Amino acid sequence: MAKSELYKNAGVDIDLATDLLKDVKPLLAATRRSEMLVPVGGFGGLFQIDLSKYKEPVMVSSIDGVGTKLMVAMMMEKYDTVGYDIVNHCINDIAVQGAEPVYFMDYIGIGKLRSPLYEQVLAGIANACKAANCAVLGGETAEMPGMYGNDFDLVGVITGIIEKSKIITGEKIAPGHAAIGINSNGLHTNGFSLARKILFDKAGYSVNDKPAELGGESVGEALLKPHICYYPAIKAALESGISLDGIAHITGGGLYDNVPRILPEGVGVVFDVKDMPVPPIFKLMVEKGEVGHEEAYRVFNMGVGMVWFVPEAEADKAVELINSKGFKACRIGEVIAGSGVVVK
Numbered sequence: 001m002a003k004s005e006l007y008k009n010a011g012v013d014i015d016l017a018t019d020l021l022k023d024v025k026p027l028l029a030a031t032r033r034s035e036m037l038v039p040v041g042g043f044g045g046l047f048q049i050d051l052s053k054y055k056e057p058v059m060v061s062s063i064d065g066v067g068t069k070l071m072v073a074m075m076m077e078k079y080d081t082v083g084y085d086i087v088n089h090c091i092n093d094i095a096v097q098g099a100e101p102v103y104f105m106d107y108i109g110i111g112k113l114r115s116p117l118y119e120q121v122l123a124g125i126a127n128a129c130k131a132a133n134c135a136v137l138g139g140e141t142a143e144m145p146g147m148y149g150n151d152f153d154l155v156g157v158i159t160g161i162i163e164k165s166k167i168i169t170g171e172k173i174a175p176g177h178a179a180i181g182i183n184s185n186g187l188h189t190n191g192f193s194l195a196r197k198i199l200f201d202k203a204g205y206s207v208n209d210k211p212a213e214l215g216g217e218s219v220g221e222a223l224l225k226p227h228i229c230y231y232p233a234i235k236a237a238l239e240s241g242i243s244l245d246g247i248a249h250i251t252g253g254g255l256y257d258n259v260p261r262i263l264p265e266g267v268g269v270v271f272d273v274k275d276m277p278v279p280p281i282f283k284l285m286v287e288k289g290e291v292g293h294e295e296a297y298r299v300f301n302m303g304v305g306m307v308w309f310v311p312e313a314e315a316d317k318a319v320e321l322i323n324s325k326g327f328k329a330c331r332i333g334e335v336i337a338g339s340g341v342v343v344k
Contacts, residue, residue, distance in 0.1 A: 013113060017141050020118045027126035033102065033135040045137035047103050049161065056164035060099035063157045064089050068192040069223070070154060075207045076220040079117045082154060083124020084226035085189050089251070090158035091132055092306065095231040096247035096262075098168040098238060099160030103137040104129050107155040111148035113141070121154065124226075132231055134158070166238070170246035170262030170309070177245065178315035179269055179333030181276045182233065182322055184305030186225040190252040191300045195223065198289035213284045222281040230306045233325045237308075242318055246309035250301040257298060259307060259341050268338035275330045278303040297343045309335065 037046035049057055066085050073082050091101045106125055108118070118141070129136050187195060199205045199219055207220030214222055230249075237244045248259045259269055282302050285291060296302055310318045315331055322329035 013143070016113050017118065017143070020113070020115050021122070024119050024122045024126065027123055027130070028136050031126055031129040031134065031136045033133070035102065036135055036137065042138070045103065045105070047135070047137060047159075054161065054163050057161050058099075058164045058167065060094040060097055060160045060162055061158065062090050062093040063155065064093065064189075065153065065155045066189050068196065069187070069189055070152065071196065072192065072207065072220060072223045074151070076224060078220075078224060079120035080124040080127075081224045081226040083121045083126070084128040085124075086154050086156035087125055087128035087132070087134070087158075088227040088229035089189050090156045091134065091160075091229050091231050092227075092249045093251075094158055094160040095234045096168065096249050096306075097162060098166050098234070098244075099162040100235070101132055101134040101158055101160045101231065103135040103159050105137055105157045106139040107157075108139070108141045108152060109148060109155075110141070110143055110152035111145050111150050113143045117152070125156075128226075128229070132229060168244060168247055171264050172243075172245040173262070173264055173267055173309045173335055175267065175335050175337045176312055177309045177335040178312050178318075178331055179271065179335065180308040180310060180315060180318050180322065180329055181271075181273070181304040181332035182230060182306040182308070183228075183277065183328040184250070184279065184301045184303055185228055186222055186279050186281050188227040188251070188301060188305060192223070194289070194291075194299050195285055198285045198291075199223075203288040211284060213287075214280050217280075219281075222279075228305055228327075230327070233322045233327055236321055236325055237318065240317075240321060242314055242321065243311050244308060244318075245311070248307045248309075250304050250306060252299075254296075254298045254300060254302065255304060255307070255343050256294070256341050260339075262309075263339075266337060266339065268336050268340050268342070269333050270336055271333035271341065271343045273297075273302070273304065273332050273343060276303050276332050277328070294343070304332065307332070 205219045246262045
């Protein structure tokens with residue numbers, strides 16, 4: 001049957017994705033877990049739960065996007081890190097409940113499919129999933145020139161499994177518990193609308209500028225640092241027997257809005273964040289944008305990517321364990337009777 005060029009002439013090249021995918025397929029295949037029943041590429045991905053590992057398995061799922069960080073990636077013409085962003089953000093969102101990430105699926109909506117954008121995004125996804133022993137079960141790429149123009153969007157869906165009796169809910173958090181902060185390396189995947197307004201519109205920087213405050217890094221490099229995956233520390237804590245009574249992933253809303261999502265009624269937290277290093281990119285934005293303290297800790301993570309709540313007697317052990325996994329952690333707060341969050 002002769003090929004028709006009508007669809008291609010309308011802006012959609014149905015053969016290009018197949019061609020570009022060839023170089024990435026080995027990376028995607030390397031994420032395979034034994035529970036996968038068919039290779040990636042079927043109409044639906046099949047994943048068989050190993051029931052010998054669980055008495056009451058509970059599936060935990062989350063969906064998210066990278067947001068306007070993609071605009072910075074396009075400005076830099078660097079796309080591998082956003083693949084890590086979408087995977088790691090999604091993993092963290094289910095890991096806070098104690099779930100092991102088992103499979104991931106992606107959606108790329110794009111105006112004009114092009115190289116190396118496509119391969120770099122998928123390679124980042126594959127490598128991030130491989131690092132977390134999370135299978136890439138499938139994905140979808142939609143080329144829609146009339147919808148996205150020259151832009152693209154990236155969405156991820158993660159599924160994990162947790163034994164019902166081991167779900168971390170936050171209900172055990174009580175006055176006297178210690179709040180342990182774990183470092184971020186930058187904005188992760190939140191706050192980019194304000195960041196772009198401050199850095200590019202108000203301060204007039206380009207992605208290639210290197211303000212002295214960033215210590216040799218360019219603005220684009222600082223902004224594109226990939227979202228950290230905290231699952232290795234959570235997994236180690238659960239295996240060690242530490243009483244990990246609550247975890248908050250600090251995303252949009254910062255400490256003020258994310259922490260209350262897991263607090264029981266009648267419980268609040270006072271944070272004293274002076275011992276947690278603030279990445280230079282935040283200091284630069286706060287200065288150039290004249291951002292107040294409360295707004296900064298509501299829009300951005302300000303150097304705190306995750307918060308653990310543990311009994312006071314186990315706080316030092318938790319900090320030591322987190323640091324042993326390559327992160328930087330310290331006590332940043334205390335749980336009190338009351339409600340809400342105070343950030344000093």
